Amino acid sequence: MSDVIQLRNVTWRAGREFAIRDLAMSVPSGCVYGFLGPNGSGKTSTIRLMLGMLRAEHGTISVLGHDVPKGVHHALARIGYVPERLHLYTSLTVEETMRYHAAFYADWDATRAEELRRAFALRAETGVERLSKGESGKLMVLLALAHNPELLILDEPTDGLDPVVRRDVLAALLEYVNSKKATVLISSHLIHEQERICDHVGVMDDGRLVAEMAMTTFRSGIKRLRVLDAPAEVGALPFTLLNREQSIGREEQWVVRGWQPEMQQWFASGASELREVIDLDLEESFVELLRSARTPDVEAN
Amino acid sequence: MFRQTLFTQWKWARLELVFYVLTAFGVPAILINVRPYFGYDSSVTGWMEVSKLGALFFISLAFVCGTSLAAGPWGKDNSGRHIYAMSLPVAWPTFVRLRFLAGATLLAVPAVALFLGSLVAAASANLPATLHAYPAGITLRWYLSALLFYGLAFALQYLAGRSAAKVAVIIMFAVGAVEIAAQLVGFHSPTAALWMLLTSWPGPLDTLTARWMLIDV
Amino acid sequence: MRPRIGRLFAAVAVVVACAWPLAARAQNASAQVADLEARLRSTDIALREARRKVDSVRALPRPNLPDSVVAGALVVRFTTDALGPGGAAALQRAANLSWTDARTVLGASADSLVRGHPIDVRAEYAYANWWQQRQVWLSFQFADYRPRYNSLRAPVRETPARDVLSDLIGALATNGESPKLVLWLGAWMPARPTAPQAWEDVAVDLATSPSTIARACHVGALAQCEAALGLTDAGDELLSWYDADDRRAIVLRAPPNPTADEQVTLHKQCVKQRSDASCIAFLRTRTVPRPLNIDSRRTLFAYALERGGPNAYARLRAAQAGTPVRALLAAASGIDTPTLVRDWRAHALAASPDLVTPSVLQAGVMLGWIALLGVAATRRRP
Numbered sequence: 009m010s011d012v013i014q015l016r017n018v019t020w021r022a023g024r025e026f027a028i029r030d031l032a033m034s035v036p037s038g039c040v041y042g043f044l045g046p047n048g049s050g051k052t053s054t055i056r057l058m059l060g061m062l063r064a065e066h067g068t069i070s071v072l073g074h075d076v077p078k079g080v081h082h083a084l085a086r087i088g089y090v091p092e093r094l095h096l097y098t099s100l101t102v103e104e105t106m107r108y109h110a111a112f113y114a115d116w117d118a119t120r121a122e123e124l125r126r127a128f129a130l131r132a133e134t135g136v137e138r139l140s141k142g143e144s145g146k147l148m149v150l151l152a153l154a155h156n157p158e159l160l161i162l163d164e165p166t167d168g169l170d171p172v173v174r175r176d177v178l179a180a181l182l183e184y185v186n187s188k189k190a191t192v193l194i195s196s197h198l199i200h201e202q203e204r205i206c207d208h209v210g211v212m213d214d215g216r217l218v219a220e221m222a223m224t225t226f227r228s229g230i231k232r233l234r235v236l237d238a239p240a241e242v243g244a245l246p247f248t249l250l251n252r253e254q255s256i257g258r259e260e261q262w263v264v265r266g267w268q269p270e271m272q273q274w275f276a277s278g279a280s281e282l283r284e285v286i287d288l289d290l291e292e293s294f295v296e297l298l299r300s301a302r303t304p305d306v307e308a309n
Numbered sequence: 310m311f312r313q314t315l316f317t318q319w320k321w322a323r324l325e326l327v328f329y330v331l332t333a334f335g336v337p338a339i340l341i342n343v344r345p346y347f348g349y350d351s352s353v354t355g356w357m358e359v360s361k362l363g364a365l366f367f368i369s370l371a372f373v374c375g376t377s378l379a380a381g382p383w384g385k386d387n388s389g390r391h392i393y394a395m396s397l398p399v400a401w402p403t404f405v406r407l408r409f410l411a412g413a414t415l416l417a418v419p420a421v422a423l424f425l426g427s428l429v430a431a432a433s434a435n436l437p438a439t440l441h442a443y444p445a446g447i448t449l450r451w452y453l454s455a456l457l458f459y460g461l462a463f464a465l466q467y468l469a470g471r472s473a474a475k476v477a478v479i480i481m482f483a484v485g486a487v488e489i490a491a492q493l494v495g496f497h498s499p500t501a502a503l504w505m506l507l508t509s510w511p512g513p514l515d516t517l518t519a520r521w522m523l524i525d526v
Numbered sequence: 527m528r529p530r531i532g533r534l535f536a537a538v539a540v541v542v543a544c545a546w547p548l549a550a551r552a553q554n555a556s557a558q559v560a561d562l563e564a565r566l567r568s569t570d571i572a573l574r575e576a577r578r579k580v581d582s583v584r585a586l587p588r589p590n591l592p593d594s595v596v597a598g599a600l601v602v603r604f605t606t607d608a609l610g611p612g613g614a615a616a617l618q619r620a621a622n623l624s625w626t627d628a629r630t631v632l633g634a635s636a637d638s639l640v641r642g643h644p645i646d647v648r649a650e651y652a653y654a655n656w657w658q659q660r661q662v663w664l665s666f667q668f669a670d671y672r673p674r675y676n677s678l679r680a681p682v683r684e685t686p687a688r689d690v691l692s693d694l695i696g697a698l699a700t701n702g703e704s705p706k707l708v709l710w711l712g713a714w715m716p717a718r719p720t721a722p723q724a725w726e727d728v729a730v731d732l733a734t735s736p737s738t739i740a741r742a743c744h745v746g747a748l749a750q751c752e753a754a755l756g757l758t759d760a761g762d763e764l765l766s767w768y769d770a771d772d773r774r775a776i777v778l779r780a781p782p783n784p785t786a787d788e789q790v791t792l793h794k795q796c797v798k799q800r801s802d803a804s805c806i807a808f809l810r811t812r813t814v815p816r817p818l819n820i821d822s823r824r825t826l827f828a829y830a831l832e833r834g835g836p837n838a839y840a841r842l843r844a845a846q847a848g849t850p851v852r853a854l855l856a857a858a859s860g861i862d863t864p865t866l867v868r869d870w871r872a873h874a875l876a877a878s879p880d881l882v883t884p885s886v887l888q889a890g891v892m893l894g895w896i897a898l899l900g901v902a903a904t905r906r907r908p
Binding site: 056059060061081082083084085087089091092093094095096097098099100104107108109111112113 | 310312313314316317320321385388389390391392393395396397398399400401
């Protein structure tokens with residue numbers, strides 16, 4: 009499976025406050041890639057780097073085989089993009105916006121666009137400035153889907169939408185992805201939403217990609233272990249110890265990544281005893297991953 | 310693409326354009342026909358005075374029309390967190406060219422109105438034998454000059470981006486500073502020299518020193 | 527009864543109180559006029575005295591000027607430091623050009639005219655605001671012929687220096703000319719060929735003159751051209767140069783002296799009631815403007831010299847004192863005056879382009895600038 013998006017050693021700075029440093033990231037073809045991270049972690053900036061809206065200081069970016077920013081307009085013809093906030097010309101109506109947008113896409117499917125407009129209950133003559141937040145979101149999704157893109161880049165597409173609209177939008181997206189086998193990069197800080205639809209996940213924090221893996225690995229690979237009589241110095245471990253903290257009495261709780269059931273042997277061979285292996289849900293995994301990323305000395309163990 | 314770009318710019322500028330069209334059509338006729346009420350007689354001198362007054366109007370209208378039509382799309386493009394066009398599959402130079410050409414096309418609308426208005430005004434004027442009306446000439450000069458002002462404002466904005474206002478202020482301060490420094494060391498005014506360079510042939514603002522007369526010799 | 531008298535007194539008191547300042551102001555106004563006239567007189571006396579002093583100072587022996595540039599018979603003396611950086615070289619170029627110009631217009635006579643009359647360039651005075659560095663002003667003047675005096679700011683530049691030198695040579699050439707010719711010219715003789723721009727100005731002057739006869743000349747009445755140029759005896763100029771509409775148009779643009787009631791009345795009668803007699807009476811109080819301006823007449827003069835060839839100026843000088851201007855022009859040009867004037871008009875009208883419509887070249891250059899700006903705008907991607 010080739011990568012539709014590839015970032016290598018990408019560095020970009022926003023003043024003195026924030027920087028994306030040595031970012032390397034790969035989005036495999038045909039996957040739904042959940043781009044996770046807390047607010048301000050650099051997800052939107054990374055997406056804007058991918059789309060050539062920002063210029064990287066160092067590194068290379070390739071999207072759908074085109075170098076960014078040099079050949080980004082060729083890539084954009086095959087990308088459906090839903091930005092975080094409304095970027096359309098507010099003085100146009102819905103219909104005029106669709107016509108304007110369509111003019112730039114050779115593969116624009118006017119019938120499909122009309123179907124989506126009806127499905128989203130968007131009135132053609134309504135001005136964009138009069139659309140509610142949900143309607144604006146729907147219009148942007150419509151514009152992103154109507155030219156049959158191979159790659160969808162969705163930046164917080166459901167952020168701030170009410171549950172009904174969110175469901176409509178996600179349903180339209182999933183239907184499209186299923187029917188066209190398109191690749192999707194979906195950025196969000198809503199973990200549970202991503203859990204349902206993503207098969208790959210990348211986690212950003214403070215301008216760094218702290219983890220990138222298959223969703224199954226992410227979901228099953230991070231565990232909480234109840235360990236008795238754990239030594240102060242643990243030495244070489246077969247898994248990654250993300251975090252350890254004192255529990256009751258002689259017991260400690262370890263958060264580990266890359267756990268496999270056969271790794272129980274490591275405890276059997278030492279003085280410490282593994283009492284229980286606890287599955288974490290995605291949100292807990294996410295929180296533990298971020299916590300470990302922010303205290304690098306623990307992970308170094 | 311061009312048609313849609315033209316349509317959006319038309320939609321943004323249509324109220325301004327209506328105003329410019331009415332002004333461009335109406336003012337020449339008004340100038341010619343209500344001239345006696347403002348003390349301008351039918352002598353050659355009177356006609357030349359009215360024509361000079363008209364010149365001020367033509368040049369001002371060209372400046373206002375050009376700069377405002379350039380400012381409109383730039384403002385719309387920069388109203389969001391990012392420029393909408395940058396998410397469209399079009400190379401940036403192509404997009405800017407489309408914008409530029411659409412604006413230039415829209416400027417033709419008041420130019421046509423000016424031509425018709427000048428024709429009407431010229432037809433209603435009983436001119437002395439030595440004077441002539443130049444409706445086509447003044448329209449061509451007006452359109453080219455409006456395009457030039459449009460181009461200047463457009464280039465400044467799209468080159469300077471969101472800091473266009475800052476750049477304009479910096480340029481003004483820089484010119485002021487150079488002027489003061491030159492005065493202090495006793496050099497000839499560099500601002501005046503620069504202005505001469507710009508407004509004399511073949512400078513870009515040479516048109517400012519031309520005769521903008523609907524009625525002329 | 528008493529209250530009525532009281533009210534009457536009160537009313538009279540109010541009227542007097544109101545009228546008093548007006549009367550006082552009227553008295554003040556005439557006093558102010560008298561005061562202003564007295565001040566004007568004293569200022570005039572002071573000005574004359576100042577001029578006399580300046581002339582006496584200029585007449586004093588002046589320091590020698592060590593440096594000079596020479597172009598043909600033209601010698602310009604100066605102090606290199608005073609001309610500013612690059613000034614000497616610019617002055618040399620200007621002298622070469624103005625000498626070539628003088629030779630073109632005056633022919634071989636230029637040598638005898640200018641030889642032995644060096645032009646001195648002196649640092650006259652420096653002017654500076656408190657925040658400015660000193661600026662040096664240079665006077666250009668013939669060492670032995672003082673009426674013409676030109677100033678330039680240092681450092682000397684070629685084009686303005688060329689203009690100044692040509693003006694001075696023209697002034698020298700005018701010296702000793704027929705007073706009639708000098709009066710008719712109204713300015714110094716031109717010592718350089720007429721520029722194309724000047725011909726355009728003549729065409730504009732002919733077309734926009736307030737005089738009907740000048741405009742008639744423009745549209746082809748050749749007989750009127752000489753009259754418009756002041757080459758024929760006009761008799762009563764106000765009546766022969768202008769018709770009733772012309773006179774009214776002139777009066778309309780000549781505001782009366784507000785303190786001269788008669789002028790105000792005449793002005794009003796002329797403008798409002800279209801009384802030509804009033805227009806004439808009003809204009810009698812003023813100098814009658816000539817139908818064509820000084821530059822148009824100078825152009826005719828320069829054209830006469832041009833048509834006359836290298837000896838035109840010599841023939842002009844050889845003419846007897848008291849010769850009428852039209853005869854002088856005929857002598858200089860070597861052709862009769864009507865032909866000269868006809869050709870002059872044709873020359874002017876040929877040089878009268880449509881000044882409003884941009885030429886193909888102008889339009890092309892403008893389009894070039896516009897395209898350049900459009901391309902420049904695409905160069906920076908946000």
